[in-house]
Structure formats: C-alpha cells, structure tokens
Amino acid sequence: MAALPDKDRNRLDDTITRLHTVNGRLWDTEDRVRGALLSAAQVADCKREIDQLNAERNLLAERADEVLGSLADAGRADVPLHTETLASVIDRLSVLTLRIWHSERAATRDELARRRVSALHGQREHLCAALDALVSDVVAGRRRLPVPARFKLYGRDDAAPAEIKPSRRLRRVLAFGGLSECGKSTSAEFVQRTCGAQRFKIGFLLRQAAHREGLADPYALSARRQAELLLGELNRFADAHVDTELFTIESVHDDASIAEIKRLMGDALQIVYLDASFAVRVERSGTPAQAVAAKDEIKMSRGAHQVAALADHVIDNTGSIAALRAQLRRIAAPPASTSLRAATPYGLGLPAAIASATADFTDAVRAYGPGVRLAALTGSPGEGSWIAGWSDLDLLVIAEHEAIGRVHEALEQYRIALGGAASLGPTLVTPGELTARRLTPRLAFVLHQLRRAALFCMPHPASNCRRSAEASWCSPLSGNSPRSS
Incomplete structure (x- = not known):
C-alpha cells in the first residue's frame, strides 16, 4: 500500500473498513435470523437484509480489487494463476477476525469456544503470512491474479443492485x-x-x-x-x-x-x-x-x-x-450569490429621451472619480420590461460622504432632463451605512433587486467595477439575504 498514491491509499482504506463493517453486520443478522421466536415476517426481513448486505459486500470487494490490481506486475502470460483475488483473501481475513472476536466473547461461558481461540489465532497468522507472500509474488510478477469481477446477480434480472442517488429535485x-x-x-x-x-x-x-x-x-x-x-x-x-x-x-x-x-x-x-x-x-x-x-x-x-x-x-x-x-x-436561507450585469443606457430598451438623460447622468457621476462607488438601475430597466408611462426609474447610488453633495446636483439635473417622461426614485447611501448593517426596508428591497439590475459603475471600466462594487457592499452584506432583511 505504501507504493500507492495518497488518493488510492485512502480509497482502499475506506473500502476495506466498510467491507469489515458489512461483514460484522452480516454476522449479527445471520445470528438474529436463527432466533426461535422470530415470526415469518421477521425472518423475511432478515433474509432481505442478508441479501442486501451480501450485494454490498461483493461491491466493496470489487472496489478494493480495482485499487489493488494496480500493484500487480503485468508479467508474462505463462506465470502461475492464483485461485482468488487479493480482496477475496482480505475478505476471508475479515471474517476470520470476526470469528476470533466472537469466540473470545463466548469463551467466558463456553469451554469449547475457549479451546478454539488459540487455533483461530494460528489460522489468522497463517492467512496473514500467505497474503504477504501472495502480494510479494504478484508485485514481482511471479503470480497472476484472476479477473476481479464477481458478476453476482441479486433479485430479478431487470433489477440489478444499484446505489441509490438523490433525485435532482431533492435540492x-x-x-x-x-x-x-x-x-x-x-x-x-x-x-x-x-x-x-x-x-x-x-x-x-x-x-x-x-x-x-x-x-x-x-x-x-x-x-x-x-x-x-x-x-x-x-x-x-x-x-x-x-x-x-x-x-x-x-x-x-x-x-x-x-x-x-x-x-x-x-x-x-x-x-x-x-x-x-x-x-x-x-x-x-x-x-x-x-x-x-x-x-x-x-x-x-x-x-x-x-x-x-x-x-x-x-x-x-x-x-x-x-x-x-x-x-x-x-x-x-443562506444568502444567494449574485451575478451583476454591466450595460449601457442605450442597451436597456428605454425610450430615446430617457436613455439620453440616463447617459448624461452616468457621464456626470463618472467624472466624480472613485467617490462614487456604484450606480445601478434596478427593477424594470434591469429586467428589460420597461413600460412607458408606467415604469419608474429606481436608482441606487453608493457614494462616499464627500461626494454626496455633487451626486445630489447630478440627480436634480437627471430629473430635469427626464422632463416628466419617467418618475425617478433614487436611493443614495454611503459605504459606511451599508457596513453598519442597519437597513431600512426600502434599502433592503433595493439590494434584493440588484440581482436583476442593470449596472453603471464609475469611474472604473466594467471589469474592475464589479470588484469595486463587491468590495464596497457585497462582502459586508454577505450575512443578509433578502429573506432575513
């Protein structure tokens, strides 16, 4: 095993551990089914469990052989062929170990079991020595192993045992x-x-x-x-x-x-x-x-x-x-990841006059440099469902405190440029207000809408803007989902 990569060694260790566990459960179930007071229904249950455990036992043995097979030297086709695989020997060793353990427990009350314990330990030593010798011969190419597939059939031909998996709808x-x-x-x-x-x-x-x-x-x-x-x-x-x-x-x-x-x-x-x-x-x-x-x-x-x-x-x-x-x-209800989208005002399907006014606002706040972290149109513009005369312009602006006055001026010019063609609903906050995690209901709703927002990020290009926006508000708010807000 020392020659195996870490991944294969861990897989083998886990597989053999589970194989030994299954053998232990098989032993217990076979003891239970022999109980004189069991009803016919309980005997049938035990039989079904034994069948299921045997299917699992064979599957685990095959998995162990898949890993152990990589130890074998391909060698020549005319070298002697061994009668069983390495996993079959390990499976026998597992059962023998269980037999020793149960015999030692019974030895306190059963004289015959006490006499057998020494002989069982001797059998285990001989089997371990034989396994060591077999592994040495296999690795050196002096002995070949048979094909490990067991081709076991359990149940109907059209119901071969398969590991159950979660449905894709079980989220x-x-x-x-x-x-x-x-x-x-x-x-x-x-x-x-x-x-x-x-x-x-x-x-x-x-x-x-x-x-x-x-x-x-x-x-x-x-x-x-x-x-x-x-x-x-x-x-x-x-x-x-x-x-x-x-x-x-x-x-x-x-x-x-x-x-x-x-x-x-x-x-x-x-x-x-x-x-x-x-x-x-x-x-x-x-x-x-x-x-x-x-x-x-x-x-x-x-x-x-x-x-x-x-x-x-x-x-x-x-x-x-x-x-x-x-x-x-x-x-x-963990917070959902948000993929932000950058767009230009003319790519939102807005009327020409509104798109032009929005572009002028974007240019104005872009000129303020890093003092403005983010400007985002949320709601129907971001969703591409604008309806003239009905939809509003919901705008979120995140700006440093020293830029707030200039942003107010840009917002007033934006309203004038719209000329009543659309109603403007701005939400203006500083990064400090966001990191304080004291959210008003309106701000919580706006942050929720950002998942479908059309973003205009200033003053950086769109590729850098997303990092800036995430640094300014996404990380501090990672613990607040729309539901919890």
Whole structure:
C-alpha cells in the first residue's frame, strides 16, 4: 500500500473498513435470523437484509480489487494463476477476525469456544503470512491474479443492485438531531413556517418505505439499508412536488444511519445538532428530571449524542428563542450569490429621451472619480420590461460622504432632463451605512433587486467595477439575504 498514491491509499482504506463493517453486520443478522421466536415476517426481513448486505459486500470487494490490481506486475502470460483475488483473501481475513472476536466473547461461558481461540489465532497468522507472500509474488510478477469481477446477480434480472442517488429535485434537506427537549421540533416548525420547508419525521418515512417494500420492521435492517429507504422516500416526494426546495427530517437518533445518509447525499444534506444542558432541557420540558433522563438514555443507546460529531452545524440552544431563530435562518436561507450585469443606457430598451438623460447622468457621476462607488438601475430597466408611462426609474447610488453633495446636483439635473417622461426614485447611501448593517426596508428591497439590475459603475471600466462594487457592499452584506432583511 505504501507504493500507492495518497488518493488510492485512502480509497482502499475506506473500502476495506466498510467491507469489515458489512461483514460484522452480516454476522449479527445471520445470528438474529436463527432466533426461535422470530415470526415469518421477521425472518423475511432478515433474509432481505442478508441479501442486501451480501450485494454490498461483493461491491466493496470489487472496489478494493480495482485499487489493488494496480500493484500487480503485468508479467508474462505463462506465470502461475492464483485461485482468488487479493480482496477475496482480505475478505476471508475479515471474517476470520470476526470469528476470533466472537469466540473470545463466548469463551467466558463456553469451554469449547475457549479451546478454539488459540487455533483461530494460528489460522489468522497463517492467512496473514500467505497474503504477504501472495502480494510479494504478484508485485514481482511471479503470480497472476484472476479477473476481479464477481458478476453476482441479486433479485430479478431487470433489477440489478444499484446505489441509490438523490433525485435532482431533492435540492436541500436539513436533519435535526439532539437529545430530549433540545428544540428539534421547535426548529423544524420554524423552518417550515418561515422558509416553506416540507417537514417529515424519520419514523414516518421509514414506516412508509417498509409498507411499500413489504417489511415488517425497518429498524431491524442495517444502517445502510435504512438510509436507502429514507432517501428513496424523500426522492419520491421531491419528484412529485417539484416546487419544494427545502425538506426537514427529525428526529435524528441513530448516528450510524445518518452517517450513511450523508454518504449518499453529500452536501445536499445538512445535519443540524441542537445542544443544551440537562438542566435547561428539564426546565423547558416542564416534566421531572427522571423523565427527561429516561428519554435521554433511550436516545443515547441508539447513538443520538454521537450525531454531534457528524453535524454540519452545532447550535447551542441554551439562549433565547430569537438567537435560535437567527441561527436557523442563516442555515435554512443562506444568502444567494449574485451575478451583476454591466450595460449601457442605450442597451436597456428605454425610450430615446430617457436613455439620453440616463447617459448624461452616468457621464456626470463618472467624472466624480472613485467617490462614487456604484450606480445601478434596478427593477424594470434591469429586467428589460420597461413600460412607458408606467415604469419608474429606481436608482441606487453608493457614494462616499464627500461626494454626496455633487451626486445630489447630478440627480436634480437627471430629473430635469427626464422632463416628466419617467418618475425617478433614487436611493443614495454611503459605504459606511451599508457596513453598519442597519437597513431600512426600502434599502433592503433595493439590494434584493440588484440581482436583476442593470449596472453603471464609475469611474472604473466594467471589469474592475464589479470588484469595486463587491468590495464596497457585497462582502459586508454577505450575512443578509433578502429573506432575513
């Protein structure tokens, strides 16, 4: 492995770790299916889980062989061919390691298991030595490996196993986790009410998926399978409601399954962990401390407290409801990126007289040099939807304090030149007023309209103007979206 590039080495390490994890889950499920008290439906669930884990096991082994195959020397075609691939040997080593671990646990109560432990360790040493020798022969070209593809078939011929992926219509999902009375439901309800999110309980989604798949107990499935079922239900809803841009899911109590969902969805899933002290949660619940502690114990047994290590956002929810809402708003409605457009007054489809007056105003303020940072026509001129006799000229000017007087003079000349052909609605601010983040409703609306504005930037050329404009107002306002303003 030391000879592999960093990317391949990390990929191999991750793949083998997941392979060993899957083998552990297979072992547990095969033990569970042998239970004498299981109903027919529970046995069927276990069988489905075993099939799914076996499919995942073979896929991971093939991925490991893809990396390990690069270690092999092409060599000659007549060198001896080994009976199995390197990943097959590693898979056997994984199963043998699990057998040792389970035997050592059973040795405290089973004499036969205790006697086997020493022999199992010997088998493991022999297998490790054989693997080392095989790798040396493969690298030196003294032995060839078979084709790694396993060509396994699971289910119907027309339903080959494939990794489920998020629908392109499933844009953003917020998953709320935390212990009892930490504010998960309060947070999800706020995001639903203010951002139009579609709100789901994880339990509801799992029950829906179980009913659809004919499963009696979805919680008995592996974390990976639960993640696939949840994502499948989210995909189905998103495809049927194409206007929904944000979803929330709660309550995240299982760190293993949410980690698998994160692997499937990537950044489209944002995990939000709400943290609060036990005393605060007891006070907010209005119930005895013992009741909250009992709920915590159940959730922690599933890994709820470990979700914090996986979270994209950890919110300290010991403060006010206003502080919580402010943080949720920043997460649920981040500021949208704005692509500014530069144009000339004659390229906006304005009447000739209005375009001429606008061009004169542009020339006047351009002459003021860097004292004027930005002049922008927003609304219908920028959108190309000007209607004579109806549309106004909404103008935003950002100027240094010392240039304000001259800008007022230019605005008055602009009004005179328009001669009543259009109404002028100017908004004049300094960079200092913007960086103070004290926005009037009108200014907030104007900044919102800038996304579709026609820009005239002075005194620099358009290419430099955008950098100037971003330096003067975009960066200081990056925390304010139109919705939050």
